[in-house]
Amino acid sequence: METFITNLLNGLQYSSYLVIVSVGLTIIFGVMKILNVAHGSFYAWGAYTSAFFIGKFSDMGWPDAFGFVIIFASAIAVGLVLGFIIERGLLRFMYGRDEVVIILATFGLFLVLEDVILLVFGVDPYFAYQPMAYLESVEVGGITRDVYGLSLILVSTLVAAGCWYGLNRTKWGNILKAVIFDREMSVSMGINVPMVYTVTFIGGTALGALGGAYIAPTVSVAPGLGGEVIVLSFAVVVIGGMGSIPGALIGSILIGLLRAISVHEFPQIELFVIFAVMAVVLVFRPEGLFAPAKVRKI
Amino acid sequence: MLTKKLIRGVGLAAVSAIAISGGAAQAQDATKQDTIKIAVAAFLSGGAAGPFGVPGRNGAELVIDAINAGKLPAPYAAKGFGGATAEGIFFDESGGATKQVAEYRNLVQKRGVNVVIGYVGSGNCIALSPVADELKTLTIFSTCGTPRIFEESPRSYVFRSMSHATADNIAAAHYVADKFPNLKGYTGINQNYSWGQDSWRDFDLTLQTRNSSAKASEKLQFPKIFAGQYGTEISALSLDKSELVHSSFWGGDLEAFVIQGGARGLFKKKTAVLTVGGAASYRLGKRMPDNIILGDRGPYGILVRDRKTALNTWFINAFKDRYGTYPSGPAYHYAQSILATKVAYDKAAASAGMAPTQEQVVAALKGATFESFSTTVDMALGNGHQAITEAAYGITRYNNEAGEPALTDVKFFPAKCVMPPDGVTSVDWIKGGMKGATCS
Numbered sequence: 136m137e138t139f140i141t142n143l144l145n146g147l148q149y150s151s152y153l154v155i156v157s158v159g160l161t162i163i164f165g166v167m168k169i170l171n172v173a174h175g176s177f178y179a180w181g182a183y184t185s186a187f188f189i190g191k192f193s194d195m196g197w198p199d200a201f202g203f204v205i206i207f208a209s210a211i212a213v214g215l216v217l218g219f220i221i222e223r224g225l226l227r228f229m230y231g232r233d234e235v236v237i238i239l240a241t242f243g244l245f246l247v248l249e250d251v252i253l254l255v256f257g258v259d260p261y262f263a264y265q266p267m268a269y270l271e272s273v274e275v276g277g278i279t280r281d282v283y284g285l286s287l288i289l290v291s292t293l294v295a296a297g298c299w300y301g302l303n304r305t306k307w308g309n310i311l312k313a314v315i316f317d318r319e320m321s322v323s324m325g326i327n328v329p330m331v332y333t334v335t336f337i338g339g340t341a342l343g344a345l346g347g348a349y350i351a352p353t354v355s356v357a358p359g360l361g362g363e364v365i366v367l368s369f370a371v372v373v374i375g376g377m378g379s380i381p382g383a384l385i386g387s388i389l390i391g392l393l394r395a396i397s398v399h400e401f402p403q404i405e406l407f408v409i410f411a412v413m414a415v416v417l418v419f420r421p422e423g424l425f426a427p428a429k430v431r432k433i
Numbered sequence: 434m435l436t437k438k439l440i441r442g443v444g445l446a447a448v449s450a451i452a453i454s455g456g457a458a459q460a461q462d463a464t465k466q467d468t469i470k471i472a473v474a475a476f477l478s479g480g481a482a483g484p485f486g487v488p489g490r491n492g493a494e495l496v497i498d499a500i501n502a503g504k505l506p507a508p509y510a511a512k513g514f515g516g517a518t519a520e521g522i523f524f525d526e527s528g529g530a531t532k533q534v535a536e537y538r539n540l541v542q543k544r545g546v547n548v549v550i551g552y553v554g555s556g557n558c559i560a561l562s563p564v565a566d567e568l569k570t571l572t573i574f575s576t577c578g579t580p581r582i583f584e585e586s587p588r589s590y591v592f593r594s595m596s597h598a599t600a601d602n603i604a605a606a607h608y609v610a611d612k613f614p615n616l617k618g619y620t621g622i623n624q625n626y627s628w629g630q631d632s633w634r635d636f637d638l639t640l641q642t643r644n645s646s647a648k649a650s651e652k653l654q655f656p657k658i659f660a661g662q663y664g665t666e667i668s669a670l671s672l673d674k675s676e677l678v679h680s681s682f683w684g685g686d687l688e689a690f691v692i693q694g695g696a697r698g699l700f701k702k703k704t705a706v707l708t709v710g711g712a713a714s715y716r717l718g719k720r721m722p723d724n725i726i727l728g729d730r731g732p733y734g735i736l737v738r739d740r741k742t743a744l745n746t747w748f749i750n751a752f753k754d755r756y757g758t759y760p761s762g763p764a765y766h767y768a769q770s771i772l773a774t775k776v777a778y779d780k781a782a783a784s785a786g787m788a789p790t791q792e793q794v795v796a797a798l799k800g801a802t803f804e805s806f807s808t809t810v811d812m813a814l815g816n817g818h819q820a821i822t823e824a825a826y827g828i829t830r831y832n833n834e835a836g837e838p839a840l841t842d843v844k845f846f847p848a849k850c851v852m853p854p855d856g857v858t859s860v861d862w863i864k865g866g867m868k869g870a871t872c873s
Contacts, residue, residue: 145668148664149665258482259716260480262688280697284693353689354661354688354689355483357480358479398654398668398669402655405656406625
C-alpha cells in the first residue's frame with residue numbers, strides 16, 4: 136500500500152509539472168498551428184524571474200509566503216511581456232508559412248532567449264527555496280513529502296479546470312473554438328483573429344512561465360533549464376494529440392505514472408519508458424490519443 | 434615608364450621589408466619569447482557554468498595575472514612563464530565535443546595558441562586528446578575525470594594535472610568503510626552516462642573489497658543528466674532499505690538533488706556521500722544539510738580551507754578579494770593547471786637558455802613533481818602525463834558562529850592509496866584488490 140501511494144503521488148506530482156507546461160504548448164499549437172520550440176525558454180524565463188524576485192524580496196525581509204504571489208505575478212509578467220513582444224514582433228509575420236519555417240524560427244528564438252537569459256541573469260544559479268520552506272513537510276505513505284511538491288498537483292488541477300471552463304463555458308472559449316475550426320470563416324463572422332492569436336500566445340506563454348516559476352523553488356535555477364522541459368512537453372503533446380487539452384492532461388498523467396512505477400520497480404528503464412510510450416502511440420495512432428477532429432475542406 | 438619603374442621599386446622594397454622584418458621576428462622568437470597564449474576552456478554557459486565553469490575560469494585568470502605580475506609566493510615568485518608573459522584567452526566549453534574540436538583547431542591553427550588548459554566534460558577531453566597530439570600542442574586537462582584518456586592509449590602532448598575519477602570513488606569507499614564498519618546496505622543515484630556509471634562502479638567495487646558484508650541495492654537510480662526533478666527518485670531512495678546513498682551528481686543536478694532531498698528529509702534518514710558535493714557547498718551555504726560525506730574531486734576547495742601553507746593562504750585570500758567568495762574545487766583545479774604550465778615553461782626555459790619549443794616544454798612537464806596550492810602534484814601515471822594527488826573527504830557541519838559551511842572529520846588519503854600504479858587500469862586494479870596501495 137505504501138508503494139502504491141508513493142507511486143501515485145510521485146506520478147501525479149510529475150504529471151502536474153508536465154501538465155502546466157504542455158497545456159500552454161498545446162493551446163498555442165491548437166489555435167495558431169505553431170509548434171513553438173521557444174516554449175522551453177518561457178519556462179526558463181518564468182523560473183528565473185520568480186527566483187530572482189523571491190530572493191530579492193526575501194532579502195528585504197518580506198515573509199516567505201509572499202513567494203507565492205511572486206510566482207504567479209512572474210508567470211503573468213513573462214506572459215504579457217515576452218508573449219506580446221514575440222507574437223507581435225515575430226510570429227505574426229510567420230502565419231500561413233510552412234510549418235518547418237515556423238519551427239526553425241521558434242528554434243532560433245529559443246537560442247536567442249537562452250542567451251538573453253545569460254545576459255540578464257548571468258551564469259550563476261539562483262535559489263528560491265523560501266516558498267518550499269514555508270510549506271514544510273508531511274509524512275505520507277511512510278515517507279516524508281514536501282507540501283510544496285504536493286501543492287503542484289493542486290495548481291495543475293486548477294490550471295486544467297480553468298482551461299476546460301474557459302474553453303467550454305465562456306464566450307471567449309467559443310471564439311477560440313471557432314478560430315481553431317476555421318480561421319477564414321471566423322474572420323468573415325467578424326472575429327478579430329489577430330487579437331485572438333495575441334491573447335492565446337500570451338496565455339500559452341504565461342502557462343509555460345508558470346511551470347518554471349512554480350518549479351523554481353525546488354531546483355537550482357541555472358542556464359539550460361528550458362532545454363529538458365521542451366523535450367518532455369513535446370512527448371506529452373505527441374502522446375495526447377497536438378492541440379488537445381484533454382490529450383495533454385492524459386499524456387502527462389500517463390507519462391508521470393509510468394515513470395514513477397519504473398523508477399521504483401525497474402529504474403534501469405526509466406529513461407526508456409517515456410519515449411517507448413510515445414513510439415507506441417505514434418505507431419498505432421499517429422495523430423495522438425486525443426487529437427482534435429480535422430475538418431475536411433473541399 | 435618612370436611610373437612602372439617606381440611601382441616596381443616600391444613593390445620590391447615593400448617585399449624586402451616584410452621579408453626582413455619577418456626574419457627578424459623569427460630570430461627574436463628563437464632567442465626570447467615575450468608572450469605566450471594560453472587558451473582556457475570552461476563552461477561559461479549551461480548548467481555547469483556557475484558551479485564549475487566560472488570558478489574554474491576565475492581560478493585560471495587569477496593565477497595567470499599573478500604569475501605575469503610576479504606576485505605568486507615562492508617557489509613561483511619569478512615573473513612569467515619561462516620569462517614570457519601569458520595572454521589568457523577564455524572560451525566556452527559548451528556545445529559538445531564536435532564544436533570543441535573545431536574551436537581547438539581554430540585556436541591553435543589560426544590564433545597561434547601555445548597552450549590549451551581546462552575542460553570539465555570527459556567527452557570533450559576524450560575527443561580532444563588525439564587532436565592535441567596531431568597539432569602538437571601542449572594541452573593540460575584541469576577537471577575532467579575519465580580514466581580512459583591515458584589508460585586507452587599513450588599521449589604525447591596531453592596532460593592532466595589532477596587525479597582521475599577513480600581516486601574520488603576509491604577514497605569515498607575507504608572513508609565509508611572506515612567510518613561505518615557495520616554498514617549493511619548502500620545504494621546510489623548517479624547520472625546516466627559514463628561519469629555516473631563509472632563512479633558508481635569504482636565505489637561499489639572498492640566498498641566490496643573493504644566490506645563484503647555490505648550489500649548494494651538492486652534498485653540503483655541512474656536518471657538522465659540535467660533532469661532537474663528528482664522527487665520520484667528521492668521517494669525510491671527513501672523506501673530503499675540501504676543506509677547509505679552514493680552520488681557523483683555535479684552542477685545544477687547536485688544542487689537540485691540536495692534542495693529536494695533536504696526538503697524530503699532524505700539526508701536525515703540516509704547517510705549521503707556526494708563525491709563532487711564540495712563544488713556546491715559554498716553556493717548552497719546553510720541549505721547543504723549537515724552530516725553529508727563530502728568530496729571535491731581531490732584535496733581542494735572547502736576540504737583544504739584550513740591548510741595554512743603560503744601558497745594556499747595566498748590563493749584563498751587573493752580569490753576572496755577578487756571574486757568575493759572562497760575558491761571552490763574547480764577554481765583549484767584550473768589554477769593547478771596554470772601552475773603546471775608555469776612549472777613546465779620555467780624548467781624548459783632554464784634548461785634551453787632561450788624560449789623553449791613545444792617539445793621542450795612537454796618534456797619538462799613529463800613526470801614532473803611540483804607543489805601546488807593545496808597539495809603535491811606528481812605526474813606519475815600515463816608515462817608521466819597523468820597526475821596523482823591525495824584525495825580527501827569530510828563531513829558537513831554548518832558553522833553557525835562564522836555563518837559559513839564547514840567540514841568535520843576531514844581525512845586525506847595518500848595518492849598511492851587511491852590511484853592505480855602506472856600501466857594498470859583502474860578497474861583491473863580495484864578488481865585485483867588494489868595491490869600495492871599505500872594508505873598510511
